[in-house]
Amino acid sequence: MTDSDAVLRANETFYAAFAAADMAMMTAVWASDLPVAVTHPGTRPLIGRDEVLQSWRDILESASAVDIICTDPQVQFHGDVAVVLCQEHLNGYRLSASNTYRLTGDGWRLVFHQAGPVAVETPSAAASSSVVH
Amino acid sequence: MTDSDAVLRANETFYAAFAAADMAMMTAVWASDLPVAVTHPGTRPLIGRDEVLQSWRDILESASAVDIICTDPQVQFHGDVAVVLCQEHLNGYRLSASNTYRLTGDGWRLVFHQAGPVAVETPSAAASSSVVH
Numbered sequence: 001m002t003d004s005d006a007v008l009r010a011n012e013t014f015y016a017a018f019a020a021a022d023m024a025m026m027t028a029v030w031a032s033d034l035p036v037a038v039t040h041p042g043t044r045p046l047i048g049r050d051e052v053l054q055s056w057r058d059i060l061e062s063a064s065a066v067d068i069i070c071t072d073p074q075v076q077f078h079g080d081v082a083v084v085l086c087q088e089h090l091n092g093y094r095l096s097a098s099n100t101y102r103l104t105g106d107g108w109r110l111v112f113h114q115a116g117p118v119a120v121e122t123p124s125a126a127a128s129s130s131v132v133h
Numbered sequence: 134m135t136d137s138d139a140v141l142r143a144n145e146t147f148y149a150a151f152a153a154a155d156m157a158m159m160t161a162v163w164a165s166d167l168p169v170a171v172t173h174p175g176t177r178p179l180i181g182r183d184e185v186l187q188s189w190r191d192i193l194e195s196a197s198a199v200d201i202i203c204t205d206p207q208v209q210f211h212g213d214v215a216v217v218l219c220q221e222h223l224n225g226y227r228l229s230a231s232n233t234y235r236l237t238g239d240g241w242r243l244v245f246h247q248a249g250p251v252a253v254e255t256p257s258a259a260a261s262s263s264v265v266h
Binding site for chain 2: 034035036037039041042043044045047074076077078079080081083085087096098100102111112114115116117118119
């Protein structure tokens, strides 16, 4: 398996844990003994494993499943660090996400996640635009 | 100078270039021969040096200066990669930013920037909240 395949598989596992609202799986995705942080949409960064995992507990504990998929993942490598840029489709909203992984003895583990909303052109705006131009 | 000081200085240079709308300075902040990307607020990621620098040209060319400051920067190291998490105050709006730097022969250079809006409690909401609780 190439490094890129391995990172993309780690990224798929992250979204599988998110979609299944599986806190044990989500915990395993994150690096256990490295600096970690998360910036959820509309919020300040949360720093450190305790805060990061508590935020996921808060998000996942009320759900039996989450309507989320990740599309168009692209990986950039910086040595043992890989940044995956992708689009999240969450409950009908679109977000731009970056997921930063680090290669550990246990494989690629997540050390930082940030997601923020994307302004999406509505079908009516697109139709209007195609008439005007 | 510690690594942390060096990274924070690079981060200050990034915001100085942004605030001064100085495209030459902004160009120098970004790594010249590494994978780079940027996710501006509300948008999809832009991948690669040409797209990244063109986006900054588009943002900066119409301004003689930009009302932006960065507060509360916090650094996390992953070997030769450093992630700075901070709050941006841009034209009265607040954003959560992450700036990922890599140590190169020329010092710490930016390889990824993402910023997204933060939902801020308004003074009236805060006042109302303090009455209720």
